[in-house]
């Protein structure tokens with residue numbers, strides 16, 4: 001038996017967000033640059049509440065602050081506009097406040113617009129929340145937003161999407177549909193990255209979200225969070241944690257993933273935390289590790305961290 005959960009409505013296409021008729025009285029949850037970048041103007045949303053203080057790797061406190069700030073405001077729906085961080089906060093808040101959810105990604109990699117997952121920091125450590133009540137009602141994927149994205153953002157997002165679909169393909173929780181989607185997503189992302197074809201990256205990211213969102217990522221993501229806790233961006237951390245996790249799992253994607261990491265030219269990552277301490281924290285992440293195709297021991301995690309820190313072959 002398997003179950004597929006995704007937004008009731010997924011709208012894909014250049015300028016699809018510009019053409020969409022948004023409900024009145026929305027709360028937009030986004031990051032600081034949203035207004036200066038002209039995003040709200042582009043969406044032609046006038047009558048709305050705006051919370052534009054979401055930072056990368058947001059903590060659960062920001063979601064709690066939004067809930068208390070807007071508890072008494074009368075709005076009909078919540079729009080998550082931005083990268084994974086903004087959409088994750090919006091989904092978490094909307095699920096708690098029982099509001100309609102519209103997600104519009106402006107970076108293309110997290111797949112958050114179509115998944116039931118939000119990632120927030122709790123006590124300084126990244127934690128993922130999985131719940132069907134966090135699935136957007138409407139996801140609008142508009143490649144207009146990638147046009148002016150800096151290359152660094154595109155590279156970090158694209159590697160996230162590639163990590164997600166390749167880990168998802170190998171997930172023990174997968175099924176024929178997730179395998180089909182994850183494989184298709186990887187093909188698009190690989191070509192998109194190697195040829196820097198932005199439209200392919202946007203579509204690949206959406207399909208990656210639909211795939212891994214229904215089967216979960218695995219060891220690569222579990223390993224990445226301790227690096228993010230030390231300040232590495234999600235994509236940068238994954239470029240190496242997923243690479244070494246693929247090698248450990250003998251993933252069919254190992255060589256192809258290694259190719260795109262090389263193409264994107266990521267600098268090495270380095271963990272300062274004690275390996276044993278980090279391994280203990282990583283092993284509590286059962287949502288990712290229980291789906292990993294191979295069982296992972298504490299010694300395995302320590303060896304992987306050691307390898308990531310010391311291997312200079314990339």
Ligand SMILES: [Zn+2]
Pocket residue numbers: 110160164221234
């Ligand atoms: Zn990810």
